[in-house]
Amino acid sequence: MTSLPTPAQLGYRMPAEWEPQEAIWLSWPHKEASWPGNFEPVPAIFGEIAQHVTDCQLVRINVADAAMEDSARGVLQQAGARLDRVRFHHNPTNDAWVRDHGPIYVVREHQGRTERALTKWGYNAWGDKYPPYDLDNEVPGRIADEFGEKLFEGGMILEGGSIDVNGEGLLLTSEACLLNPNRNPQLTKSEIEQRLKDYLGVGKILWVGDGIIGDDTDGHIDDITRFVNPRTLVTAVEEDKSDENHAILQENLERLQSLTDLDGRHFEIVTLPMPESLHYEETRLPASYANFLIINTKVLVPTYRSRRDAVALGILQRLFPNREVVGIDCTELVWGLGAIHCVTQQQPAV
Numbered sequence: 001m002t003s004l005p006t007p008a009q010l011g012y013r014m015p016a017e018w019e020p021q022e023a024i025w026l027s028w029p030h031k032e033a034s035w036p037g038n039f040e041p042v043p044a045i046f047g048e049i050a051q052h053v054t055d056c057q058l059v060r061i062n063v064a065d066a067a068m069e070d071s072a073r074g075v076l077q078q079a080g081a082r083l084d085r086v087r088f089h090h091n092p093t094n095d096a097w098v099r100d101h102g103p104i105y106v107v108r109e110h111q112g113r114t115e116r117a118l119t120k121w122g123y124n125a126w127g128d129k130y131p132p133y134d135l136d137n138e139v140p141g142r143i144a145d146e147f148g149e150k151l152f153e154g155g156m157i158l159e160g161g162s163i164d165v166n167g168e169g170l171l172l173t174s175e176a177c178l179l180n181p182n183r184n185p186q187l188t189k190s191e192i193e194q195r196l197k198d199y200l201g202v203g204k205i206l207w208v209g210d211g212i213i214g215d216d217t218d219g220h221i222d223d224i225t226r227f228v229n230p231r232t233l234v235t236a237v238e239e240d241k242s243d244e245n246h247a248i249l250q251e252n253l254e255r256l257q258s259l260t261d262l263d264g265r266h267f268e269i270v271t272l273p274m275p276e277s278l279h280y281e282e283t284r285l286p287a288s289y290a291n292f293l294i295i296n297t298k299v300l301v302p303t304y305r306s307r308r309d310a311v312a313l314g315i316l317q318r319l320f321p322n323r324e325v326v327g328i329d330c331t332e333l334v335w336g337l338g339a340i341h342c343v344t345q346q347q348p349a350v
Contacts, residue, residue: 006198007152012106012117013201016167016227017294020349023058023087024295025103026050027139027343028072029096030064034130034336038280041332043072046096047079048328049293049300049340054082056296060347062102062139064092091142094135097338099222100126100159101136102345103143106152106201114350117150118143119199121158126217127182154199156192157183161220161342163196166227169203169262171196176210176219183218206259208252212236212274213244214337215286222341223288224252228319231261232268236290244284245274272315275306280335287330291339292316295346299323302330302339 007013029046032039053059059081063069069088076086093101103118120140125133144151164172177183178192187195193205211219225235235253238245256269278287289312292301299320303309309327317325330339 007106007117007119008198008201011108011110011201013108013167013169014104014106014165014171015348016165016230017346018229019167021057021296021346022349023060023347024053024293025060025062025098025345025347027062027091027093027096027098027102028068029343030068031095034095035332038332038335042336043075044079045328045330045333046343047075047081049344050076050086051079051081052298052300052326052328053295054085056298058085058087060087060089062089062091062093062098065090089143089146091139092135093139094133095125095130096336096343097136097161098139098345099161099338099342100217101133101139102160103140104158104160104200105346105348106199107348107350116348116350117152119152119154120144121154122156123159124157124183126159127180129216152199154195156187156195158196159217159220160345161217161222161338163200164221164226165200165202166230168230169201170206170227170230171200171202171204172206172208172221172225172227172233174208174211174219174221174224177217177221180218203262208255210248210252212248212286212288214284216337220342222291223286224249224290225256226290226292228270231265232270232319234270234272234290234316234319236274236288237271238274243274243277249274270315270319273308273311275304275308275312278304278306278331278334285334286337287334288339289316291341293340293344293346294320294323297323299325300340301325301327302334303327304331304334305329
């Protein structure tokens with residue numbers, strides 16, 4: 001028997017988020033249980049995200065049917081989104097977290113042009129916490145069929161929010177998530193690393209430890225540490241030593257300071273504050289400024305009505321001098337235990 005060549009063997013790689021994009025995917029929110037008792041403001045936040053995206057590029061929205069499309073269109077119109085840059089795709093979903101159930105794209109240069117393909121990974125709603133998720137699992141395959149693009153199946157559980165890449169061979173993730181027995185108990189750490197290398201075209205995996213308190217994903221990297229260019233990392237820190245996140249984020253910072261790139265060079269590391277702890281009723285929410293989304297001409301940053309919002313926006317604006325950094329109030333959105341990056345997924349340009 002001969003095994004099929006992997007995406008890496010075919011020259012594919014996962015591009016960095018700051019590389020040119022065709023579109024941003026959304027899965028329109030409809031599962032009220034994800035924001036119990038406070039769903040009403042959520043669609044308008046999606047509308048605000050879409051409005052900023054359509055200033056720069058297309059927004060593609062997964063909806064269940066024509067009725068959901070009509071409802072979403074009304075919200076988008078109210079938000080001032082450019083409807084000529086909105087595309088609806090009738091892909092029913094269980095929930096709205098497209099970063100985790102949507103396709104993770106890879107690209108390659110082939111015969112003088114850029115080619116795009118999709119990778120599909122198993123999705124089990126963060127360790128089987130929120131069934132059902134059967135519809136969410138079908139989304140990458142449906143999108144590949146619609147666009148007539150290659151689809152590679154990674155053969156393990158992986159969510160888009162658990163990884164970040166620099167586009168030049170490095171992938172950042174957390175042990176708390178990828179090594180959790182509720183994801184891939186049959187695989188060793190080295191086997192997981194090899195799948196990531198084979199299917200996302202990276203050469204080295206960079207590991208941090210735990211995720212922030214309140215994160216039901218078991219430690220997604222997009223709430224902790226992000227690449228902002230090939231050799232610079234921005235990482236969340238909590239200065240208040242009495243806060244539960246202080247020790248976790250300090251340990252991750254120390255790990256980052258010891259890590260090196262493919263050439264053995266240390267990274268430039270910029271720290272980002274955490275907002276003051278945010279609760280809904282008795283629940284500590286995973287509010288983090290690291291959950292930002294990079295699009296073609298902007299960076300969309302979650303804000304939380306915190307006095308630290310302006311500080312975080314200023315840091316990120318200095319890191320992205322050629323993009324407009326925009327704050328979007330995600331106080332209600334994060335009650336669903338995720339923010340802007342969690343509800344979006346980029347489609348690279350070709």
